[in-house]
Each structure stands twice: as C-alpha cells, then as structure tokens.
Amino acid sequence: MIGSVTTTRDGRKFRINRRHVRRKLDVSELTVGMYVVELDRPWEESPFLFQGFLLESEDDIYMLQDVCSWVYVDVVEEEWEPLDQQPGKRPPTRTRYVEKQDVARQLTEANRTYQATKKQVKQLMMCVQLGQGMNLQQAQAVVKDCVDRVVRNPNAILWLTRLKNQDEYTAEHSVNVCLLAIALGQQCDLAPYELENLGICGLMHDIGKMKVPDSILNKPGRLTAEEFEEMARHTSYARSLLMGRSDIYPGAVDVAWSHHERLDGKGYPRGVDGSKLSLFTRIVTVVDAYDAMTSDRCYQPGMSSLDALRILHHNSGTQFDSDLVRKFVAMIGLYPPGYLMEMSNGEVGIILSAERGFQLKPRVIMILGPDKEPQPERILNLAHAPQDDRGHPYEPAGVFRSGCFGINVSDYVQRGLRIKGFEYSLNDD
Ligand SMILES: [Fe+2]
Incomplete structure (x- = not known):
C-alpha cells in the first residue's frame, strides 16, 4: 500500500492510502475508462491486440461483450484517512479506476509532449546564450504536461528518452533528465506538485552549460585540466542564472548547483557531503549520470542500459544514493521497452x-x-x-x-x- 499526505482546500490533512486491486466484473458492468487486465479466455482467442488495455469507447465494450462473459479490471482503491481524526473511526474509502493505456496507443501523444518540451528547453538555452531573459512560465507548463504523461503511463514517455539524437544532445539530455527524474520521483511516492518541482529541477539542471564556450562543450576529445575546470563551472553559472528569480521553484537553484556533488564529498563545485544534498539533487544526480552514460557523444559511443545500471550500482553509497539507485534499477529493468x-x-x-x-x-x-x-x-x-x-x-x-x-x-x-x-x-x- 502506498501512502501520501494531502491537504484539502479547507485545510484538513489526510493520508491517502492506495492499493491496486483486480476486480472481477461481469461484462455488462464495464464502462469506458476501465483498464482490463484479464479475460475469461486466452488472449489469443480474443480480437484484442494487446494484453491489458483501456476501454476507450463503447465499441471496445461491445467487442468484449461479444467474446467474454466476465473480465478482470485493474482498479486503485483509495482510503482517505483524516490525520486529525479520533481513533477507532473508519476512514472513508473511494474506488477509482486506473488510468493507463498500452504503450502503442500512447506513444504518439507522448512524442508530442517530448517534442514540445525539447522546443521549450532549446528556446531557454538560446536566451541564455544570447544574454536575453528566460521565460520560465512556459517551461513550467510543459513540465506539468510531462508529469501528467509520466503518471498516466511511464512506459510510453520513457521509451522516448531512449531515442537519442547526438546533434541535439544538450537539449535532449535536459528533457530526458526531467522525465527520468519525474519517473523516479513517482517511485518515491512524491505528490504531483512535488513531481512538477522535480521536473523543473531536471529540465534546468544543466542550463549553466550555455555559458560554457562551445569549443569546450562540444569538444570531440578529452578536456584539458583547464577546460574541465571551465566545464565544471556550469554548476555555478546555473546558480547565478537562476538565483533571485521569483518565477521558478527555488530548489532548482540548489539542484543545478549541486548535481555534480557526491555523497562522499568528492564531487564539485563545493565538495559537500551527502548531509547537504537534498532528495531532488540526489534524484537528478542518478538520472543525469544514467542518461549521460547511455548517450552517444562526439568523443565516445553510449554504453548499454545494463552497463550503465551496473556502474550506478557499483558507485551507490559513495557517489549515488543507494536507495534511489535500487529504485531506479527496478524501474528501468533488465529489458527496457524501446531497446x-x-x-x-x-x-x-x-x-x-x-x-x-x-x-x-x-x-x-x-x-x-x-x-x-x-x-x-x-x-x-x-x-x-x-x-x-x-x-x-x-x-x-x-x-x-x-x-x-x-x-x-x-x-x-x-x-x-x-x-x-x-x-x-x-x-x-
Ligand atoms: Fe551537469
């Protein structure tokens, strides 16, 4: 069971306990929006292409009624437990149906969100390069859309993080870190508004790179010590760019400044240890490293997902947060969709x-x-x-x-x- 705390408009606090349950329903009880997970017969004897699907129209229901007598649907049961309630009273329970669709149907829509987010981040980057002001409101809006998509179906959007285009590395990396961070945040049971804040942190984490000369940023070879020093300054550049802005989640400044720090204090720019690193910084650090390792760069081809997960695991506890690495490995899995x-x-x-x-x-x-x-x-x-x-x-x-x-x-x-x-x-x- 998953628990998260929410506050209603009248200021009351509730813990929402959610549990996924399968419910057997007669086909006459089906309604549009339900997610069917099992039929009363083998799937190959049904006219449905995918195992597990959302009932999107009355036609889907008629088709099911033609071939089945009963099905199982996936529902989320929510129990709202008032935190100011006298003990012994039974909390109200409400049931809602899981909103999710199969990967195939969601990919096209998810791709639209991905492209819109990429366009936004490219505009922000160009503004920084040209020394113009950034419009962060539009960025907030696309991140909200990203959260909606990841919550509805993480598979579809995570697919897109695997289609990499070497020429657009910096923009795509920012979008990928935003999406992967939201997905990992969801594994940590963060509330939707927290996921939006986390997504903004991911999207903006490398904005300081736009102040690093192109010759260093895209150098097709090893950086010299001086060049590395300049590259490492992207964390401080980002801090200066974002600090003092009232139109962005304040935690984004800390994440951009601290995402190359390590738990053992051997990171940069400050060399602070894990006690100074926020949950959002730790999340972005893990997904940033994974996306960078699995991307082709002008100086080296990207490694496989499995090798990148091994490296995260090997460095957990010293560089990366062990608990987050464990959750991330479980989320990505051995056989990631899109590979x-x-x-x-x-x-x-x-x-x-x-x-x-x-x-x-x-x-x-x-x-x-x-x-x-x-x-x-x-x-x-x-x-x-x-x-x-x-x-x-x-x-x-x-x-x-x-x-x-x-x-x-x-x-x-x-x-x-x-x-x-x-x-x-x-x-x-
Ligand atoms: Fe970075």
Missing part, C-alpha cells in the same frame, strides 16, 4: 513492455529473422513460453540500443508502433 532484443536463435525485435510481475518476460515486436533479414512483423509474448519454427524456446540473448541491426526505433514510434498488416487478429505467440 532491441536479440533472441538465442538470432531473430531480433523491439521490446514493447512487460506486464507487472513479468519484467523478465516482456513482449517483443519481432522484426528480423535468424538471418537478420526482415520478416513479417509479429508480437512475441515471452511470458507465454513461445517456441520458434524448430521447436526451440525463445530465449533473450542480448539487449541493444536503437540503430543496431539497422533498426531505427524512431521509425516505429512515428507510425505509432502499429503492426503492419494486422488489425485486431494478431496471434500473440
């Missing part, structure tokens, strides 16, 4: 998403055959222990970034990840 998976028989596909409890058995859109030639696209659900043409079970052999095997995941995002030639008759295995 490519090669099977032991040589076939290759794009990892779609995994059902809760089946993170090691994700669904994959299969694209290349064992000879690495294109094959008719189909979805493979590893949770169903599928076998290949020769009767061998499909086993993951490796995880690769977009661009490997000639597969550009962005192309699939652009067309909403719909499978060519299939409507609702896809055989899952």
